[in-house]
Amino acid sequence: MSELILVVEDEPSLQETLAYNLEKQGYRVETASDGRTALETARRLKPDLIVLDIMLPALDGIEVCKALRRESFSSPILMLTARDEEIDRVVGLEIGADDYLTKPFSMRELLARIKAQLRRMQVVREELDKIKTASPAQDTLIFGNLSINRTRREVLVDGNVIPLKPQEYELLLFFAEHRGQMLSREFILERVWGWDYIGDSRTVDVHVRWLRQKIESDPANPARIVTVRGGGYRFEG
16 A cells, blocks of 8 residues: 655645645645644554644644654654744754755655655664564664664663654664764765755754763763764764
8 A cells, every 4th residue: 555645734725736746656645734633633544754834723833743753653754844944944853853845845856855754764664574583682782771672662771761763763773783983974864864865964963962962971072972073973882
């Protein structure tokens, strides 16, 4: 069955255009025109991806995104906004959006980003299937008081579960699997977000900052995820 996409847009003509073009690409589409309806629809249908406008009546897109992430909704969220300000992109990333697109945009670019996000989720599912067949020794990565259980996608520090957003977990696992290696921001972006992800290296920096706050004993002086001057990052474990 084709993927289900929820389009949340209060402008009728744009909502109709998005739905039409997505259906032409073979996707199933549901729509919502306000934030409250979007939340109810997402909870009921659990779509594979959400295209979410920031400026919405009843409940704005930022609050919708925050609410879904609090409920462990893991599918990609692609946010739309009419504003072209850096703060909007940072806020979108901070609350758990996976990608960000400023209006006006081309339908070709939107479709490319949707395909990239859906491919990334497919890779994650395939990796999980592989992990399910792994032995217990292969299943958990341990670095002192930090452990990563790949079957449960669970991270613990000092025995306490650390809640991570999906992309935070993928980034930490990538670091752990490349312990001791210098990884450039561009390489990380390509391998964790996908070679066709349309974004920049600041996305990596934001996620590294979040991880440091959650797994480092002193985030201001990180000992696990170390910055390599002029290069990128290195995971010391």
